[in-house]
């Protein structure tokens with residue numbers, strides 16, 4: 125053991141040398157004595173003595189106490205004061221420097237030795253404590269912790285280590301009154317922190333809590349503070365001593381883990397964590413739901429849903445190869461449920477690697493695609509099927525037709541395309557309502573399906589239009605039979621909304637390849653044939669013929685020509701006088717349409733009316749006729765001619781109660797023509813077939829117009845109801861007049877019509893009177909009015925005026 129080195133600080137040299145002598149004798153090593161504070165500090169720094177014997181009263185700017193204070197500030201060297209006498213104040217100053225001892229001069233060798241030994245031992249003990257404190261501090265620092273201390277009795281914070289790091293404030297801000305410390309704790313945690321440290325003894329002296337500290341920059345730090353209560357072992361005070369730790373990162377990780385756990389558990393996707401052998405080590409609820417497996421059937425096993433033993437299309441080897449190469453595998457498979465049923469699943473598997481890049485786990489996600497696939501199927505269904513009847517729609521029908529055509533082409537066969545349109549469906553829809561109309565369409569659809577073979581397609585194209593595609597037609601006659609079957613089925617009585625009624629259908633048929641090689645051609649052909657079936661009286665079928673196309677083309681050309689003629693004013697009116705057969709007086713005229721065609725010359729109504737009826741142009745043309753006829757009647761009146769009845773033919777399609785009466789009212793208002801001078805002629809068939817006819821007639825009568833029934837006698841049903849109809853005049857059809865008097869039998873009908881009309885108080889006029897004999901016969905039956913070539917042919921307005929002027933001896937002003 126080496127000798128302790130001692131520095132003597134003494135300004136009296138003799139005393140210093142004597143003391144050194146005594147020390148040497150006691151076995152100590154001595155350094156050169158220092159005579160001043162400055163020398164002493166230099167010696168401590170350079171000689172590194174183990175102990176300093178310091179005379180309090182030394183010369184110089186620093187006395188022994190000042191020098192000792194400086195030594196203790198810069199080194200661990202213990203200082204023992206030497207003093208002969210001292211005032212109290214000096215001693216107080218000396219004590220404040222925490223010396224290792226006092227030796228009061230004169231002192232014995234024993235006192236000197238004992239004091240030095242005690243000081244050295246205390247210095248060693250202090251060093252041990254200091255080292256240990258240092259170690260503790262370093263350990264706390266390494267653990268990112270700091271110590272803290274609280275006086276539990278007074279609730280005073282004594283110490284908060286590394287306070288900047290944990291609270292963002294210096295020690296002075298935190299140390300002191302408890303409330304000052306609490307002020308640095310987040311509002312929401314303050315109460316909890318206060319409670320924990322107020323009841324430390326309740327928990328065996330241990331306390332621990334986690335809270336947030338608010339740093340001056342607003343940043344929140346999660347802190348964990350732990351401590352233990354120590355009671356009175358040093359100075360009788362109760363202290364809580366412990367450590368503070370910043371757990372912000374841990375809390376963040378915890379929150380992230382919680383969120384991850386939440387996602388894991390609440391995910392719609394089934395999630396599996398697999399080990400390297402592909403055995404399950406963790407799973408979520410959704411996986412159980414999707415796979416139907418129980419908890420104990422999952423852990424430690426290969427995922428049941430990926431079981432390929434059912435021949436699902438997962439190739440496990442290629443999956444593993446992809447996983448090894450790319451770290452991911454995804455695809456849609458037919459997964460296997462616990463009950464061995466299959467379901468479409470979208471699978472996403474990812475490898476999880478360690479720091480070295482070696483695979484440690486796999487994470488597999490399973491999305492049940494059943495709902496999506498069902499929705500897609502529904503979507504597909506909606507896109508291809510008619511929602512009302514559930515029959516294929518036009519899109520699918522076209523596809524099937526193309527397939528049938530392709531197949532027929534390969535085997536040199538025939539496909540039949542049937543275009544089916546319900547007759548007068550619009551009328552049913554309008555009168556019975558749309559829900560009845562819908563139900564009717566559903567019923568018809570079912571009946572059609574029952575009428576055809578399983579492999580044939582029945583489709584709804586829209587509205588009341590249906591299509592049947594017959595694959596593999598053996599003979600056209602089979603298609604005819606099928607059409608009859610369909611028509612017959614449709615015709616069966618239907619009871620809807622408490623009403624029983626029947627509906628018929630018209631069917632147009634085209635054949636592939638005879639009638640067309642493309643879908644469009646076939647459809648056009650079937651459509652044309654269907655219109656022919658309708659024209660032929662409905663409730664029947666018609667095979668397409670080339671002649672139909674010719675006629676249809678002709679019709680279209682005529683229609684176009686008529687529209688043009690109408691637009692440029694080529695339509696004109698001729699007028700045929702209606703005569704009092706007794707006096708020969710002109711009672712009125714019938715307006716008859718003519719077409720002054722630029723190339724064909726003057727054309728009769730046959731060139732206008734049928735085409736206009738078909739295309740709907742009859743309504744504007746009919747209104748033009750009425751306007752023109754009224755204007756002409758007014759012009760004649762203005763010219764001074766006597767008032768004449770103006771008879772105008774009105775088509776069935778014009779008999780719209782919402783349009784015609786209002787139109788006529790406006791016309792009469794505009795022209796000033798008295799209503800009773802205008803006579804509307806409707807045919808007997810219009811009266812029978814047009815639902816709106818009666819309602820329109822009643823309104824016309826209310827306006828004061830005259831109504832005549834044209835072609836009377838050619839229909840059958842209206843005789844009985846004639847009495848109640850708002851009719852003024854009957855026009856006997858000229859077909860009944862033609863054979864008078866050659867054919868006696870033919871006289872019976874006009875005779876009966878005239879008699880009946882008189883009975884019912886209606887006027888009669890005979891059409892087509894060509895001979896005097898016919899006139900005489902009619903007059904003998906009591907018919908007073910006649911119209912025919914016998915009196916005058918239909919003629920232009922100017923000719924009528926001239927005729928009237930001649931008859932009445934007038935010279936009309938026709939300007």
Ligand SMILES: Nc1nc2c(ncn2[C@@H]2O[C@@H]3COP(=O)(O)O[C@H]4[C@@H](O)[C@H](n5cnc6c(=O)[nH]c(N)nc65)O[C@@H]4COP(=O)(O)O[C@H]3[C@H]2O)c(=O)[nH]1
Nearest residue numbers: 716717728729749773774775892893894911912913914918
């Ligand atoms: N053989 C013969 N025929 C005679 C005789 N007297 C008159 N006629 C013809 O008989 C038709 C009488 O007209 P309708 O029965 O109303 O029959 C009319 C009428 O139903 C229709 N029509 C004519 N103009 C119009 C019109 O503006 N609108 C509508 N909707 N139909 C019209 O066209 C039909 C034919 O008219 P038109 O060809 O002008 O033929 C006229 C007239 O020229 C006769 O003694 N012998």
